[in-house]
Amino acid sequence: MTDATANAPGLPGETHDAPVRASKSLYELDALTRKRNASELRFKSYGIVAVLIGLSFLVALLYAILSNGSVAFTQTFVQVSIPLDQAKIEAAEASVVKTTAYNALIDAALQEKLAAAGITTDMKPADLRKMLSSGAATQVREHVLKNPGDIGKTVSFDIYAAARVDGYLKGRVTREALANDKNLDAAHLDIVDKLLDKGTVERRFNWDFILGSDASDSRPEKAGIGVAMIGSFYMMLVVLFLSLPIGVAASIYLEEFAPKNRFTDLIEVNIANLAAVPSIVFGILGLAVFIQFAHLPQSAPLVGGLVLTLMTLPTIIISTRAALKAVPPSIRDAALGVGASKMQSVFHHVLPLAMPGIMTGTIIGMAHALGETAPLLLIGMVGFIASNYPDGVTAGFLSPNSAMPAQIYEWAKRADPAFYEKAWGGIIILLCFLLAMNIIAIILRRKFERRW
Amino acid sequence: MSFPFILLVILGLAVLGYFAGRMRALKSAGGDPRHMHSLPGYYGWHVSLLVLVPSALVLAAWLLIQPVIINSQVSAMISPDAIAKSSLDLVLSDVRRVADGLDLAVANGVMADEQARSIRTELTDVRGRLGEIGVALGSDVTAETLRAAQKYREIASTGNLLRSALVILVALGGFAYAVLVTNKDFRARNRVEQIVMAMLVCAASIAILTTAGIFFSLVFNTIEFFQLYPASDFFFGMTWSPSFHGGSSLGIVPLLWATFYISIIALLVAVPIGLFAAIYLSEYASPTVRAVAKPLLEVLAGIPTIVYGLFALLTVGPALVSLFGENGALGLNWMQGGTAVMTAGLVMGIMIIPFMSSLSDDIINAVPQSLRDGSLGLGATHSETVKKVILPAALPGIVGAFLLSASRAVGETMIVVMGAGAAAKFSLNPFEAMTTVTAKIVSQLTGDADFASPEALVAFALGMTLFVITLGLNIIALYIVRKYREQYE
Structure with missing residues (x-):
């Protein structure tokens, strides 16, 4: 190859092997060439291996998310027909602990169900009820309060199975693991198996995981991410309505009007540095300024949105400036030439042309903000059970709430492995949002971006 | 109103x-x-x-x-x-809660406005009355x-x-x-343009305000901390054991050690993979391979850190334990639990790969084509060109990329909070749980500690340290990258 000429005969110092070389064909590679080619091949394969390792990490990550998280979207339900006897309901509503009385109703119905299915068991009713979620009584009571017309009828309920029964059907809980578990016995699982054959126990898609609220430590089966999603939504509203106008205004100033002086330099250096400041530092800023100094409410989406706004501003400014820079100067010159002022040329011509690029940058910045967790930990959006939907818009901004990533972190911290499944499931939902935002950004770019 | x-x-x-x-x-x-x-x-x-x-x-x-x-x-x-x-803070927050409760009581019609103004604890059970409308108070309300x-x-x-x-x-x-x-x-147009211009300048100044806000919120609280706890003990103390009954030792050294240890492991994973991937994608790969592989690698950068944290906690940690732990596949018994320096470091490395690779990619692409052509024309192979011409030319930029990646690693929070453990320790064993500066900022500020205690204020001093370290790395990196760009422009 390339070194054929270098080793040509007649070169000083190589005379002794020159005759051997000369007799060889150029197609036959000598030792050095072979070594160099091998090294070339090795180097190239390092590159391929590096790319493959990187991609395999991505595959492993996605596999872990999908395999662990997809089961979170289904939930086991036990179908029980409960006669809502008027006298019993009235007695239950009159008693102090209302759920105990409702539990008696459920117990009776469950016994009847087993008898009808031909299953005999020597378990006590209260033990048998461990198959069901501890929120079963509340579920029945809420139905009664909502539909008073059903009193006196027999209503068929789909009651949440306990997290461990659910885990058994999903393969997470084994009979061996139940040996030292006081919440459920293997005997329960035998009953579950039989009821499964009869179609009484059924695993199906669980909308409450997507739309519902978080539940306390003892009922993982009831936990959902819906309320946290609302919290994230309000935060994103704050981010959009603050960071887009401020970011665009700052970029227009820096790109179109700023004179070259110390002040401009100072702003530029600040933006470049803020883009690389760790997100946790923004959390400290939010805690010190918005909560300690300005006394805004803790855990409020408004505060979260403000912190995330400050965090995304540099990203949005950087991408907006790139979009403004991409508009050719001829556009500005033409506008100025027909008598527009500098301000008019920017706002009437340059800005509309840069809009697709600005929107793309904003969406990507918001996607980044949506997945950010660390600053939210410091302003108190974790450790809070988001159990109610906020009532009204003001409450949506100001009353304590969680956010999707904060909710996932909260689940990951809890002891019951049933919550881990919820955390993975929450990640799937979060990633779906991010994917949707990125696809919108890509479509915007493809559809509206102009090459000048 | x-x-x-x-x-x-x-x-x-x-x-x-x-x-x-x-x-x-x-x-x-x-x-x-x-x-x-x-x-x-x-x-x-x-x-x-x-x-x-x-x-x-x-x-x-x-x-x-x-x-x-x-x-x-x-x-x-x-x-x-x-x-x-x-x-004072706690009393004031009590006061605010009672005031909010009274507001709510008036709004719900439980109390007349006049009544809310005049009730006295001697005559009314305020806690009970507020409890009725769902405002729970921790203790009885004092007069x-x-x-x-x-x-x-x-x-x-x-x-x-x-x-x-x-x-x-x-x-x-x-x-x-x-x-x-x-x-x-x-002259309405001129006046409007002046006002708009002023608004644009204000918007641009928010970047300065943010930096100032970060700086002052860190500095004031750090000074307050150093009045309660000697600075020399903080910077040179070798033990970290906060206790909320007072008498804590709050030395930053073990936290810094773990932070750097985890960052080094992360960089050992990310730098070779990222660099080689960048070299391959910019120098060898066909346009189709590049068009597919580059965005796929960058997907790793778009995944939120909470996902990596969960991946470390629930997937990588247990996998490492099954290899290196007790009764593990390798029979080494080096690892006690899933949370360890190695777990956090590996996952953080995965997170930084796209960061390193796309920065290096930009830098390698910025090396002028004439250098490549010259080297190939003299008979060098492609890999020799890369090793002897392109990399030396791109070296300052790659150092910049390395420093930016390092600053990322030092400031990363969620992965270490979830994957590295909670106990501060000095150890060389990478399979042991340790804790970092960022993880401790989170844990010191998310408890119920009183904000005036040194145990909570130390988080600001830790934040200050972190801010100074990352800022230093960023400034050096940006300086190097900028100088390097100028060289070839």
Whole structure:
């Protein structure tokens, strides 16, 4: 190859092997060439291996998310027909602990169900009820309060199975693991198996995981991410309505009007540095300024949105400036030439042309903000059970709430492995949002971006 | 008057002002826009802006200052005894809760407004009454707290009234002034452009304000911390064992050690993979491979850190234990639990790969083609060109990319919070759980600790240290990258 000429005969110092070389064909590679080619091949394969390792990490990550998280979207339900006897309901509503009385109703119905299915068991009713979620009584009571017309009828309920029964059907809980578990016995699982054959126990898609609220430590089966999603939504509203106008205004100033002086330099250096400041530092800023100094409410989406706004501003400014820079100067010159002022040329011509690029940058910045967790930990959006939907818009901004990533972190911290499944499931939902935002950004770019 | 209502009033005035200004200007020109200095819309905008901008500024200033004034007035009412028992912050938050409870009681009609002003703890069970409407109080309300809460409500309601009056007055003033100066010769466009320009400058200055905010919130709290805890013990202390009963040792050295240890492992994973991937993708790969592999690698950068944290905690940690732990596949028994320096380091490395690879990719692409052509023309193989020409030329840029990656690794929070463990330790074993600066910032500030205690304030000193380290790395990196770019431009 390339070194054929270098080793040509007649070169000083190589005379002794020159005759051997000369007799060889150029197609036959000598030792050095072979070594160099091998090294070339090795180097190239390092590159391929590096790319493959990187991609395999991505595959492993996605596999872990999908395999662990997809089961979170289904939930086991036990179908029980409960006669809502008027006298019993009235007695239950009159008693102090209302759920105990409702539990008696459920117990009776469950016994009847087993008898009808031909299953005999020597378990006590209260033990048998461990198959069901501890929120079963509340579920029945809420139905009664909502539909008073059903009193006196027999209503068929789909009651949440306990997290461990659910885990058994999903393969997470084994009979061996139940040996030292006081919440459920293997005997329960035998009953579950039989009821499964009869179609009484059924695993199906669980909308409450997507739309519902978080539940306390003892009922993982009831936990959902819906309320946290609302919290994230309000935060994103704050981010959009603050960071887009401020970011665009700052970029227009820096790109179109700023004179070259110390002040401009100072702003530029600040933006470049803020883009690389760790997100946790923004959390400290939010805690010190918005909560300690300005006394805004803790855990409020408004505060979260403000912190995330400050965090995304540099990203949005950087991408907006790139979009403004991409508009050719001829556009500005033409506008100025027909008598527009500098301000008019920017706002009437340059800005509309840069809009697709600005929107793309904003969406990507918001996607980044949506997945950010660390600053939210410091302003108190974790450790809070988001159990109610906020009532009204003001409450949506100001009353304590969680956010999707904060909710996932909260689940990951809890002891019951049933919550881990919820955390993975929450990640799937979060990633779906991010994917949707990125696809919108890509479509915007493809559809509206102009090459000048 | 409530806050949204004021906003609505101002916005309504602004819309009204637009039409008023426009009409007045047109009228003064006899309905012919050609006799006017500016386009009719500008006269309208001028009035709108003069309504909106001053009133919004007054409103914002009031919102910032009112809580400060209320706090100082109310805290003057609280006796030193009560402060000595807990702390001013806690007493004040009690006061606020009682005041909010009274507000709610009045809003729900449980209490008459007059009653909420005059009740006394000696006569009424305030805690019970508030409990009825769902405001749970931790302890019985003392007479002092109740009086402070009543004072709080009083100042807050006068403050709100004054605020509404002032803001609307300012808006009306702006309206009147702007309408009065409007006539056909008024240079409305220039005036509007001046105002818009000022707004643009303000928006750009927010970056400076943010940096200043970060700096001051860190510095003030850090100084407060150093008054309670000696700085030398903090910077050179070898043990970290906070206890909320006082007498904690808060030495940063073990935390810094773990931070750097984890970052080094992360960089050992990310730098070779990222660099080789960048070299392959920019020098060898065909356009199709590049078009597929590059975005796929960058997907790793778009995944939120909470996902990596969960991946470390629930997937990588247990997998490492099954290899290196007790009864593990390798029979080494090096690892006790899933959370370890290695777990966090590996996962953080995965996170940084795309960062390193896309930065290096940009830098390698910036090396002029003439250098490649020269080297290949002299007979070097492709890999020799890369190793002996391109990499040396790109070296400063790659060092910059390395420093930026390192600053990422040092400042990363969620992965170490979830994957690295909670106990501060000095150890060389990478399979042991340790804890980092960022993880401790989170744990010291998310507890129920009182913000005035050294155990909570130490988080600000840790944050300051982190900020200084990452800022230093970033400044050096940006400087190097900028210098390098200039070299080839």
